[in-house]
Amino acid sequence: MKKLALVVAFLLLASLFQPLTARNLEIDVFQLDVAQSGCPGVTKNQWPELLGVPANFAKQTIQKENPKITDVPYVLNGSPVTLDFRCDRVRLFVNVLDIVVQTPRVT
Template identity: 90%
Template sequence: MEKLALVVAFLLLASLFQPLTGRDLEIDVFQLDVAQSGCPGVTKHQWPELLGVPAILAKQIIQKENPKLTNVPNVLNGSPVTLDFRCDRVRLFVNVLDIVVQTPVVT
């Protein structure tokens, strides 16, 4: 019975960690390109301080800091997205509780 409890505890803890995938690495490389390209009128390109914040609040903060960012959709983490670049878009990758789980970046 004790082993079963340890296995269950391990599985619960393991489910909290997000696996590192090739897709995550691709996004990190893409973020560097976005920051260097610059968009006219957009003064801030990423918001690391919004990790763990509810999506509604994160969207309000982003649009308050940069009114030119009019397209701020919520995307369930792990969902496929297009790789086209738009200066008016910041995707909020959220979990099932609608909490931001990746750094929002102009994409």
């Protein structure tokens, strides 16, 4: 039982440090401009100010700022995702505590 408590404590502490390291390691493979994306009505394509905030708050903010965004799934950081582009989707990459660890953007 003591080992389980230590493992849980370690995982919680590790997840708290993940947002700090994710900011430094985030690499943009390509930058997609809203005007070039062909997404009518999308006025904003990324939200760097939502990095490190709870996922529920980030989802509400994105949908309030841009009603054209209807699909905002939570994705555990490091999980595989499809590479298709959709104008109505913003993926929220979160850690185990549902904290956003990558800049949300239209994908």
